[in-house]
Amino acid sequence: MDFLHNNLQNVLSRIRTVCLQSDRAENAASLIAVSKTFPAEDIRTVYRCGQRDFGENYIQEWYAKTDELADCPDIVWHIIGDIQSNKTKYVAERAHWVHTVSRLKIAERLSHQRPTHMPPLQICIEVNIAQEPNKHGIAPEDVLPLARELIKLPKLALRGLMCVAKADCSETELNRQFQTMRNLLAELNQAGIAADVLSMGMSSDMETAIRNGATHVRIGSAIFGNRQYAQST
Ligand SMILES: *Cc1c(COP(=O)(O)O)cnc(C)c1O
Numbered sequence: 547m548d549f550l551h552n553n554l555q556n557v558l559s560r561i562r563t564v565c566l567q568s569d570r571a572e573n574a575a576s577l578i579a580v581s582k583t584f585p586a587e588d589i590r591t592v593y594r595c596g597q598r599d600f601g602e603n604y605i606q607e608w609y610a611k612t613d614e615l616a617d618c619p620d621i622v623w624h625i626i627g628d629i630q631s632n633k634t635k636y637v638a639e640r641a642h643w644v645h646t647v648s649r650l651k652i653a654e655r656l657s658h659q660r661p662t663h664m665p666p667l668q669i670c671i672e673v674n675i676a677q678e679p680n681k682h683g684i685a686p687e688d689v690l691p692l693a694r695e696l697i698k699l700p701k702l703a704l705r706g707l708m709c710v711a712k713a714d715c716s717e718t719e720l721n722r723q724f725q726t727m728r729n730l731l732a733e734l735n736q737a738g739i740a741a742d743v744l745s746m747g748m749s750s751d752m753e754t755a756i757r758n759g760a761t762h763v764r765i766g767s768a769i770f771g772n773r774q775y776a777q778s779t
Pocket residue numbers: 580582603626627710748749750764765766767768
């Protein structure tokens with residue numbers, strides 16, 4: 547479908563352009579195509595254009611799509627929504643990444659339920675960067691203590707930090723949030739924790755995120771179009 551193909555090429559070219567403008571390698575920021583609420587056939591179309599990394603928020607919806615997409619075996623699945631403890635098993639068995647770890651208990655379940663023949667689940671700690679009361683994620687000052695616990699879990703590989711920036715804020719404020727993320731990652735590194743991922747930037751703020759060091763941007767509507775419905779599980 548031309549619509550999806552054009553959107554994907556557009557987003558990839560925006561990413562390359564801003565990487566180069568900010569003196570980074572043109573492939574320094576990877577694209578995660580966020581397909582929540584869109585059907586498996588849209589994912590397949592984008593997959594056939596060459597995209598491999600996809601992000602999903604709702605575990606049941608995602609899990610059904612993994613069954614439908616058996617013909618796309620090398621999709622890399624990124625879970626970017628909150629995970630309830632009764633859903634960890636699905637994630638441990640089929641996901642490659644979880645960007646939204648904020649509770650040790652959930653992380654322990656994921657590590658325990660990860661099948662031994664599979665590589666460790668790649669994880670990021672979700673940071674509630676603007677300390678918004680109704681957002682998921684932990685406070686910046688809790689990142690290092692949680693990281694020290696997570697690196698002990700055998701079937702998880704702590705890769706870095708993730709955030710959803712505050713909506714509708716000024717460019718100055720956005721820059722401040724993304725810079726704080728970058729500083730938090732540097733603090734982990736100074737503490738001897740080898741994490742290298744900054745998962746930040748969505749359709750509306752990806753350029754600012756990349757200028758501030760994002761290594762993974764999570765882009766939904768700029769590729770798939772406006773979401774028509776919301777799901778809750
Ligand atoms: C939906 C979602 C995205 C993508 O948002 P767009 O504005 O559609 O690009 C990225 N990250 C998270 C955590 C999301 O829930």
